[in-house]
Amino acid sequence: MSATPGPHRRQLHLGYMYWVNGTHWGGWRQPDAPTDGAFDVAYALRAAHTVERAKFDFFFLGDTLPGDIVDEQWKTTHNTGRLEPFTLGSQLALQTTDIGIVVTAHPTFYDPYILARLTSSLDHLSGGRLAWNVVLGASDAAARNFGLDDLGGASRYERADEFIEVVKRLWDSIEDDAYIQDKESGRFIDDSRIHRLNWRGEHFRVEGTLPLRRPPQGHPPLLYAGASEASRALSAKWADVHFTNSRTIEASAAFNADVRERAAAFGRDPEQLFFLPGITPVIGDTRASAVAVYDRLNAALPLDDDIVWGGRDREHWAAYAASPAGQAPLGHGLRNLGALSALIGVDVTDAGLDAVFPSAHVAGLSERGRRLLASVTERTDRTPEGADPVRVRDLLYASVIDGFPLAIGTAESVADTLQEWFEQGAADGFNVQSPYLWGQLDRFADEVVPILQRRGLQRTEYEASTFRGHLGLPRPRGFFDGR
Ligand SMILES: Cc1cc2nc3c(=O)[nH]c(=O)nc-3n(C[C@H](O)[C@H](O)[C@H](O)COP(=O)(O)O)c2cc1C
Known part of the structure; x- marks a missing residue:
């Protein structure tokens, strides 16, 4: 330009x-x-x-x-x-x-x-x-x-x-x-x-x-x-x-x-x-090295000690996702896979942070889930089917810093x-x-x-x-x- x-x-x-x-x-x-x-x-x-x-x-x-x-x-x-x-x-x-x-x-x-x-x-x-x-x-x-x-x-x-x-x-x-x-x-x-x-x-x-x-x-x-x-x-x-x-x-x-x-x-x-x-x-210096900085920043976000459920259960997270609080940035006790699953409409509680997000799950994503996936792709070029695939971790980070410009x-x-x-x-x-x-x-x-x-x-x-x-x-x- x-x-x-x-x-x-x-x-x-x-x-x-x-x-x-x-x-x-x-x-x-x-x-x-x-x-x-x-x-x-x-x-x-x-x-x-x-x-x-x-x-x-x-x-x-x-x-x-x-x-x-x-x-x-x-x-x-x-x-x-x-x-x-x-x-x-x-x-x-x-x-x-x-x-x-x-x-x-x-x-x-x-x-x-x-x-x-x-x-x-x-x-x-x-x-x-x-x-x-x-x-x-x-x-x-x-x-x-x-x-x-x-x-x-x-x-x-x-x-x-x-x-x-x-x-x-x-x-x-x-x-x-x-x-x-x-x-x-x-x-x-x-x-x-x-x-x-x-x-x-x-x-x-x-x-x-x-x-x-x-x-x-x-x-x-x-x-x-x-x-x-x-x-x-x-x-x-x-x-x-x-x-x-x-x-x-x-x-x-x-x-x-x-x-x-x-x-x-x-x-x-x-x-x-x-x-x-x-x-x-x-x-x-390159897009890839900028994405690496982004990954390093995300890796420093403290997550919950109980990374699977955050000390709560499925019902708790379903109610949370439906409430106005579910739109706010995720603080302590909200950064776990149970909360993420409720937000994105797909259960990833068994997957573990480093699992690849299965492309078969894409169709089942909630609107919020689709938006979070789109933001991961926009920020990192990762897609569910790509050579550098989206991981569960990427979606959890995206939900924590959702809406960051x-x-x-x-x-x-x-x-x-x-x-x-x-x-x-x-x-x-x-x-x-x-x-x-x-x-x-x-x-x-x-x-x-x-x-x-x-x-x-x-x-x-x-x-x-x-x-x-x-x-x-x-x-x-x-x-x-x-x-
Ligand atoms: C981009 C942005 C920055 C803001 N910065 C501050 C701030 O520094 N301190 C503060 O008390 N509120 C801050 N607010 C809140 C606004 O002052 C405003 O009260 C709040 O967003 C309510 O907006 P609403 O009328 O759209 O509900 C900020 C809001 C936005 C959107």
Whole structure:
């Protein structure tokens, strides 16, 4: 594939999703993976400098508050220990020069005044390089650390909607040139440029103003993820960047078109919304060596001690497979052949992990089973009848990391995948993740990015100095301007 570089050509927007141990749950167990960096600023800075060198739009500090970290160690190891994003973000802001910095904050667990103050401060300190990732996830157990019984169900979206509106008005509450500091007259502030909110809403009451000049970007960009009706509406109304996880180009393009249409109905320019699917590249010198990395990562996924039944019986797993929990990633006690058999609709409990999955079983697979088999073939080229056949082990691993957005292959083929999604309207860029650190992240920056740059798809130098500038977004007028 080729492309002509040009100054006004649409280019990718790349973000790096910083998960301290990488995104593959077997990543931290690789022999060359560091395990002691989570609380060390130098570790985060190494990642930030790597992607700043590759001219990424942003460095993304995601954050899901943990429920029970003992349980979560089997799945999201990055949730079991990491630095608070505003604290780390302020360090990164001072030790980088161009890259945007995304901090994550959950409206349910913050107050809009505090959040507006934190984000405005960090936008000032970073010279306009901040964005706020609005999230509404985590577990009810996480909510119980805040005196709440649960996350709030549907009402949390309504609270978030009002929360965002209040934050934006607080950012706007002191106009850019309100701080006149006129030594002659003794007037410090021009009171005609100060706007008290007098907000009395369903969830919040805010009377006054922030004690800060309007943020350099006016409004730091908002990021959002989620696919339900409520999430689409919230994103269409407020988000600048939508972080997506559609499985196919077609599904992704349809999702993006739907949210863009809703944004237009809110009076927004739908071209000013950016859709970034997550992608975890697994890169090798050849397709086979990339598949070998993938196999090594999977081999590090801890499985159940009782690999046949996980200490349960057939009835238990049948009920599990039929329940909503059966769609979630498999944690400890769920990684066994009984659970797998219930999910795929074919009994493999007698087979053992290393048995070849018999091709005679293919016809009996459930829809989930067919999807898992298809993902094994897509990721590894293994088929039930092939010379390198699908093993039971491959299906169990696929069920543990079901839905992971992996691109496995050479740097060239990873670049092809990104380009295809971009050109088919499925992506405006990507939230790039690394299966583990450091080798895979370095390979993306040093091998895939130069290919994208040669194709004119990725900038070779920063052309703007703010986050909004990287997205090509203008600084918005303030809500109170001219009022
Ligand atoms: C790709 C993706 C990334 C997400 N990252 C986070 C996160 O870092 N922290 C969090 O609390 N929730 C996160 N969420 C959850 C969303 O904020 C949202 O609340 C949840 O997906 C509910 O979506 P729904 O409205 O589609 O049900 C993420 C969701 C998606 C789809």
